[in-house]
Amino acid sequence: MATWSSSRWFLYRLVRSRPLSHSSRALTLGHRHHDNQNNDNSQVSYSRSSGAGGQHVNKVNTKAEVRFHLQTADWIPLEARNNISDQSRTRINKAGELLVTSEVSRSQRRNLDDCLQKISSIISRASERPGQTSPENLALWDIRTDKRNKERLKQKKLYSAVKQSRRVDVD
Secondary structure, eight states: OOOOOSOTTHHHHHHHTSOGGGSTTBOOOOSOOOTTSOSTTEEEEEEOOOSSOTHHHHHOOOEEEEEEESTTOTTSOHHHHHHHHHHTTTTBOTTSEEEEEEOSSSOHHHHHHHHHHHHHHHHHHHHBOOOOOOHHHHHHHHHHHHHHHHHHHHHHHHHHHHHHHHOOOOO
16 A cells, blocks of 8 residues: 655645635634645555456556545544544544545546545535524424324324224133
């Protein structure tokens, strides 16, 4: 597995490919420059893609696999890192690396860009804070919950009555 250190822009592109501060609910990452950070928390490797494609698939390593160590990425807020760990726990291995793969294209570069886009969207999704629920929505929620409970109890009584009618008294 080769470490991808040919470009110092890896983390910069990762963060800047889609800005996180579009929404007022997004966590702010600060104004640090990420292009001068080292690439010790990421590794990129290439392997053969699966599926149809004939000779090309069997000869060329186009599948991109990016391993991104989440806990060493100190430029991501702790809350967002915890959210990523919760939301993407099937993609995180025992070493704490976020594993993202792509084989949508026949090009290594496009697959790598797709992996970076996936990581960026994972970070963006984890950085969003839930909005405030309005009092009207809370009232509607309570009404609907009460209605569901009443319907559930009604069905339960109906089922109980059916069972009672099938019971045979042995006196």
